Amino acid sequence: MTLERSVPLSVLDLAPVVEGGTPAASFPQTLELAQHAERLGYNRYWLAEHHNMAGxxxxxxxxxxxYVAGGTKRIRVGSGGIMLPNHAPLVIAEQFGTLESMYPGRIDLGLGRAPGSDQTTARALRRDLATHGQEFPELLSELRAYFNPPADEYRPVRATPGEGLNVPIWLLGSSGFSAKLAGELGLPFSFASHFAPEYLMPAIHLYRSSFRPSEALDKPYIMVGVNIVAADTDEEAKRLATSQQQQFLSLIRGRPGKLRPPVDNMDDLWQPHEREALESKFNFGITGSKAAVESRLQEILRDTMADELIVTSQIYDHEARMRSFALIAEAGSLQASV
Incomplete structure (x- = not known):
């Protein structure tokens, strides 16, 4: 069986810290996975901003x-995303201008409007909590201006590096706010259906219906996030997926921690209402063998007409995670390079 419609596949990585591990041990594994993804034919490799999370x-x-861009050669590398309200736009322009100067033509700037943390941590980031993300369009406008050369030579504050560089800006979201804004500005949009599947289809419709052509895009471009855990058998995939289920369970209990080893039975860990809540978050994801992944990918592409899929896969064992992305690449008909 082959996919009826093939689209680029990309990777969303959280640089997971496993139980018993350290960030120092996680970073080489992130780089190895990025190099693996590049060989397998994945389109881009994005990393996400989260704070005060041990895992x-x-x-x-x-x-x-x-670090990832420096250790790879062709794959696009970027943010999925930078939480713009946590930062001064000038700082982000300079950071991504620097990255684009170092790795030209390979850097993406995906932006979100949430803090990527709890409220206490958001305060520690010096974020104004009274705005609830409503200042995001203004911050975005300021950031984009730093990349665009001024009409005249005088500008009191300029981003160096940054000004005049082409760093593609994406808007990320899990609701309609960023979907509508991305459409009105003619920017590509990535929806976080890996944790907010219930809002996916309304957000896609809103983005496409509000889209206006721009210098960045002449037609809508949407990327959809998907949780996928693949293994050689359905049974093994379901077991591997329990690490991610435990991580979400800890999160909804308000005790986020490191990524735990898989277990044989989640019923020993969750309450019925917790299981229902978690299953609603994962009902858009895929857990299974290559054949199961391929079949479900076809359904997702038919339903969403997405232009690209970005895959996240929280698996405790690094080799099993590498294997999962290899099976996903085969299911998605990616062409591996030597």
């Missing part, structure tokens, strides 16, 4: 992007 090592996202 996620990508909090200094721009730094990790530079």
């Amino acid at each position: 996620i090592a990508s909090s200094a996202t721009s730094v990790v992007i530079g």
Whole structure:
């Protein structure tokens, strides 16, 4: 069986820190996975900004992007995303201008409007909590201006590096706010259906219906996030997926921690209402063998008409995670390079 419609596949990595492990041990594995993804034919490799989470090592996202870009050759590397309200737009322009100067034509800047953390951590990031993300369009406009050369030579504050460089900007979201804004600005849009599947189809419709052509795009371009855990058998994939289920369970209990080893039976760990909540978050994901992944990918592409899929796969064992992405690449008909 082959896919009826083939689209680029990409990787969303949280640089997971496993139980018993350290961030120092996570970063080489992130780089190895990025190099593996490049050989397998994945289109881009994005890292996400999260804070105050012991199981996620990508909090200094721009730094990790530079590390990954420096260890790869062709794959695009970027943020999925940078939480813009946490930062001064000038700083982000300079950081990504620096990355683009070092690795020209390979850097993406995906932007979100959430803090990527709890409220206490958001305060520690010096974020104004009274705005609830409503200042995001203004911050975005300021950031984009730093990349565009001024009409005249005088500008009191300029991004160096940054000004005049072509760093593709994406908007990321899990609701309609960023979908509508991305459409109105003619920017590519990536939806976080790996944790907010219930809003996916309304957001896609809103993005496409509000889209206006721009210098960046002449037609809508949407990338959809998918949780996928693949293994040689359905049974093994289901077992591997329990690490991610445990991580979400800890999160909804307000006790986020490191990525735990898989277990044989989640019923020993969750309550019925917790199981229902978690299953609703994962009902858009895929867990199974290559054949199961291929079949479900076809359904997702038919339903969403997505232009690209970005895959996240929180698996405790590094070799099993590498194997999962290889099986996903085969299911998605990617062409591996030597």
